[in-house]
Amino acid sequence: MTEPFDVVVVGSGASGGWVAKQLTEAGLTVAVLEAGRKLDPAVDFTDHKRPFDMPRRGDRYGPRESREEQRVQSLTPQCNEYTHHLFVKDTELPYTTPKERPFLWIRSRQLGGRSITWGRQSYRLSDLDFKVASRDGFGVDWPVDYAELAPHYERVERFIGISGQAEGLSQLPDSVFLPPMDMTCGERHVRQSMKTKFGRTLTIGRTAILTANLNGRPKCHYCGPCDHGCMTGSYYSSPASTLPAAERTGRLTVIPNAVVSHLEVDDAGKCKSVYYVDRLTRAHREIPGKAVVLCASTLESTRIMLNSRSSKHPNGIANGSGVLGHYLMDHVMGGGAGGVLPMLDKKSAPTSNARRPNGCYLPRFRNVTEKHPDFLRGYGYQGGAGVEKWGHAHTIPGFGASFKERVRDERRWTFRLGGFGECLPRFENYAELDKDKVDAWGIPVLHISMAFGDNEKKMVKDMSEQAAEMLEAAGAESVRAYANPSPPGFAIHEVGTARMGNDPKTSVLNRWQQAHEVRNLFVMDGSVYPSSACQNPTLTIMALASRACDYLVEEMKRGAV
Amino acid sequence: MRVSRRDALRKLGMGGVAAAAAPSWVEALGALAQGHLHPAPTPATAPADWTPKVLNADQDETVTLLSELIIPATDTPGAKAALVNRFVDAVLEDADEHERKEFLRGLEWTNLRSREQFGTDFKSATPALQTELLTAMSADQPATSADLLGRDFFRAIKSLTITGYYTSEVGMKQELGDDGQMFFAEFKGCDHPEHGAPARAAAPVRK
Numbered sequence: 001m002t003e004p005f006d007v008v009v010v011g012s013g014a015s016g017g018w019v020a021k022q023l024t025e026a027g028l029t030v031a032v033l034e035a036g037r038k039l040d041p042a043v044d045f046t047d048h049k050r051p052f053d054m055p056r057r058g059d060r061y062g063p064r065e066s067r068e069e070q071r072v073q074s075l076t077p078q079c080n081e082y083t084h085h086l087f088v089k090d091t092e093l094p095y096t097t098p099k100e101r102p103f104l105w106i107r108s109r110q111l112g113g114r115s116i117t118w119g120r121q122s123y124r125l126s127d128l129d130f131k132v133a134s135r136d137g138f139g140v141d142w143p144v145d146y147a148e149l150a151p152h153y154e155r156v157e158r159f160i161g162i163s164g165q166a167e168g169l170s171q172l173p174d175s176v177f178l179p180p181m182d183m184t185c186g187e188r189h190v191r192q193s194m195k196t197k198f199g200r201t202l203t204i205g206r207t208a209i210l211t212a213n214l215n216g217r218p219k220c221h222y223c224g225p226c227d228h229g230c231m232t233g234s235y236y237s238s239p240a241s242t243l244p245a246a247e248r249t250g251r252l253t254v255i256p257n258a259v260v261s262h263l264e265v266d267d268a269g270k271c272k273s274v275y276y277v278d279r280l281t282r283a284h285r286e287i288p289g290k291a292v293v294l295c296a297s298t299l300e301s302t303r304i305m306l307n308s309r310s311s312k313h314p315n316g317i318a319n320g321s322g323v324l325g326h327y328l329m330d331h332v333m334g335g336g337a338g339g340v341l342p343m344l345d346k347k348s349a350p351t352s353n354a355r356r357p358n359g360c361y362l363p364r365f366r367n368v369t370e371k372h373p374d375f376l377r378g379y380g381y382q383g384g385a386g387v388e389k390w391g392h393a394h395t396i397p398g399f400g401a402s403f404k405e406r407v408r409d410e411r412r413w414t415f416r417l418g419g420f421g422e423c424l425p426r427f428e429n430y431a432e433l434d435k436d437k438v439d440a441w442g443i444p445v446l447h448i449s450m451a452f453g454d455n456e457k458k459m460v461k462d463m464s465e466q467a468a469e470m471l472e473a474a475g476a477e478s479v480r481a482y483a484n485p486s487p488p489g490f491a492i493h494e495v496g497t498a499r500m501g502n503d504p505k506t507s508v509l510n511r512w513q514q515a516h517e518v519r520n521l522f523v524m525d526g527s528v529y530p531s532s533a534c535q536n537p538t539l540t541i542m543a544l545a546s547r548a549c550d551y552l553v554e555e556m557k558r559g560a561v
Numbered sequence: 562m563r564v565s566r567r568d569a570l571r572k573l574g575m576g577g578v579a580a581a582a583a584p585s586w587v588e589a590l591g592a593l594a595q596g597h598l599h600p601a602p603t604p605a606t607a608p609a610d611w612t613p614k615v616l617n618a619d620q621d622e623t624v625t626l627l628s629e630l631i632i633p634a635t636d637t638p639g640a641k642a643a644l645v646n647r648f649v650d651a652v653l654e655d656a657d658e659h660e661r662k663e664f665l666r667g668l669e670w671t672n673l674r675s676r677e678q679f680g681t682d683f684k685s686a687t688p689a690l691q692t693e694l695l696t697a698m699s700a701d702q703p704a705t706s707a708d709l710l711g712r713d714f715f716r717a718i719k720s721l722t723i724t725g726y727y728t729s730e731v732g733m734k735q736e737l738g739d740d741g742q743m744f745f746a747e748f749k750g751c752d753h754p755e756h757g758a759p760a761r762a763a764a765p766v767r768k
Contacts, residue, residue: 049744050730050733051733052728052729052730052733055651055655056648056651056655056727057724057728058728059655063655064655073619101572156596181748181750182748182749182750182751183750183751183758184750184751185750185751185753185756187750187751188750188751188756188757188758189756189757191757192756192757206627220747221743221744221745221747222745222747223743223744246612335630346755347757349752350748350749350750351749352745352748352749353738353739353740353745354745354747354748354749355748356750358749388725389727389737390727390737393723393727394690394723397699397700397701399630399632399695399699399719400630400631400633401630401633401635401691402593402631403631403632404635404639409677450567469767
């Protein structure tokens with residue numbers, strides 16, 4: 001490793017894996033630095049563990065040591081007794097927030113990052129999102145439009161595999177789909193009602209799970225809990241898909257346990273090397289590269305840049321504008337409703353124990369054709385219908401044989417909808433280096449200051465009301481609506497803080513995700529988002545990376561990086 | 562912030578297991594149990610190879626008894642065969658001190674009340690008297706405020722029994738009809754035209 005690599009990639013998650021694949025396949029030598037360890041699926045994945053294999057039956061908050069060491073991580077349902085080892089320890093990786101502005105920062109450090117535990121929902125953005133400021137005057141347009149990104153969506157989709165149903169909606173362009181998963185009776189029923197009464201399209205979730213064998217990976221076997229890790233690699237995770245492809249080129253070097261602290265620059269201010277601390281030995285090392293691509297995740301990539309201070313870059317690398325760290329966003333959740341579908345009976349319940357690891361999606365309908373009087377932008381819903389198994393036992397009174405019989409008899413069809421809303425980009429939602437605190441490896445931690453505003457709160461109210469109205473219109477009973485905006489970070493869709501744009505005064509990166517001020521520094525994760533849209537971000541992050549990698553390869557070929 | 566007794570017992574009982582054993586839709590979509598009319602089997606593990614970590618022998622016996630009263634053996638095994646007492650002990654071991662204390666206080670309250678009313682510990686009372694006391698404890702509005710502990714304790718042990726039973730091997734396999742199969746060729750959804758399902762291509766006829 002004395003020779004400098006063509007490209008050093010920081011982070012091995014969904015985007016880092018993609019970048020490694022595309023760059024090595026284009027003939028470049030690539031080192032991927034990963035802060036965490038390499039997982040052993042036989043030990044670390046718990047997808048085939050049953051509740052009774054776990055001491056506390058898969059407890060929501062995990063064992064005592066997890067509740068103590070992972071006070072933030074354990075707040076997300078994804079971090080539980082099955083999976084807590086796939087999330088960081090907050091005690092090792094603290095961050096600070098103002099008291100009145102809580103932010104949940106949910107993180108994984110392992111080869112594959114959060115692509116091991118992600119929700120896999122995958123939706124394209126449209127020009128409604130890319131040309132957003134031109135439509136409603138708030139914020140900025142993206143420096144890329146749909147026509148330019150569409151071929152990159154397709155390239156990513158053809159490799160990782162997205163199952164779904166084409167619906168021909170302008171606000172949610174169709175992907176190149178593998179066969180859709182089936183809807184349940186309850187979902188079909190509600191789909192019909194929403195179509196007829198509201199002109200809205202409830203579609204099966206579009207998900208990065210294979211419904212047909214693809215590129216050497218077997219299709220899903222419907223065991224259910226993907227977020228426990230997938231033994232067969234049937235959903236997209238970088239270790240099951242892009243990283244092996246990169247490895248096959250012979251040009252990939254993966255360095256686990258490399259906790260990146262900052263970037264070293266030369267006299268001209270260009271990146272010279274990536275500086276890291278060995279997670280296990282605490283030894284300090286430097287790895288030189290002709291170019292650096294940060295895929296460390298939103299906030300982590302920004303943290304590395306803020307911590308890369310030099311005489312050329314006194315406020316952090318690529319931060320002459322002072323924009324680095326600002327315009328942090330996350331989708332707002334907390335509005336929705338659930339109800340019982342009395343028109344369906346147990347006879348229409350599924351007859352096998354196969355578990356569909358997917359729900360349904362109701363695409364955005366606000367501010368698409370008509371302007372909403374109360375808020376800008378919009379939200380989509382995730383949800384679905386199924387038959388209760390035993391959770392309803394907690395609501396049945398009494399005890400004894402009659403109670404047990406009622407649990408059997410009263411399995412109802414229920415339907416739920418929960419919204420994911422767009423968050424407006426605001427300068428005052430930001431992250432900066434905390435001046436006093438360092439993590440377990442001696443690296444300065446972030447101070448994160450974010451709150452949702454009036455627009456998001458009004459949106460959550462509408463999510464709640466609309467969900468209830470649609471459920472009632474579909475004949476649902478016992479409809480319960482809720483409207484409690486989630487704390488920022490809870491959606492784990494954090495984006496922004498190193499946004500791309502055409503104006504170097506108001507953005508960190510140019511339209512190719514290359515730092516305006518440092519031509520051999522690129523960022524290819526969620527940090528680059530100029531606005532959050534309301535769709536789950538990972539697919540778009542990867543499509544953007546595909547486009548930016550094409551540019552990086554061309555620029556390197558002509559010696560311009 | 563002081564955590565009230567009721568909150569402690571509620572937290573212990575609801576433990577989050579029910580809500581988070583799987584993503585909500587996975588839990589919701591888990592197929593309906595079919596054909597749960599099996600003869601009651603013997604427990605998978607003999608109770609002798611286990612000792613409780615929190616409960617003493619008397620308390621363990623009482624918890625076992627209470628759980629079986631809540632979900633008894635019928636045409637499928639009940640909470641005792643599902644070893645729900647072991648789950649309760651494991652939850653108590655991992656719980657916060659305050660939650661553990663409140664639970665044990667509730668257990669003691671049950672014995673005290675049994676002695677007052679029936680002149681004997683709960684476990685030695687007749688099944689009819691045990692049911693009588695449990696029925697009183699299960700009332701939403703107890704007769705006196707002194708009985709609130711009994712009501713809250715009932716809610717906690719019932720909730721633990723529900724979670725412990727339906728997530729046990731016995732409960733899942735025999736009551737819910739989920740034999741643990743992990744590999745399925747397909748997830749078959751709705752194919753009813755009345756729900757709007759598109760017509761399926763007819764299956765090829767095998768000769």
